[in-house]
Amino acid sequence: IEYYDPSFGEHGQLLSTAARMMDRGTGRRWLIRHERSLSGPAGHLRDRLHETGKVRLAVGVPEADERGAEATYFHNNAWIVRGFENWARLLRRLVDFEKLRSFSETLGLCAKSF
Known part of the structure; x- marks a missing residue:
């Protein structure tokens, strides 16, 4: 994402927005064309959850302009x-x-850990 410092919640919102676009009629070709742009944030989030070797709540900033307020935020993890x-x-649609x-x-690990 070309943005100065998105929160983890904003990454999750991006993935949800892409799914909503597909639900509302955006073609599969759009998804194929943008898969790399979506898989980057998705992979980054997954890596942050697994940072310590087991799934845990992610520590991050609440909003892009709150860089100094790093903590565990409910809205980010939700x-x-x-x-x-x-x-x-979306991955099912991409097969x-x-x-x-x-x-x-x-x-599954999130469901057990959180």
């Missing part, structure tokens, strides 16, 4: 999980089952 759920739906399995495992 949007991460929601974004993952939507990203999994990318390897990535789907990876994100599904993370979602």
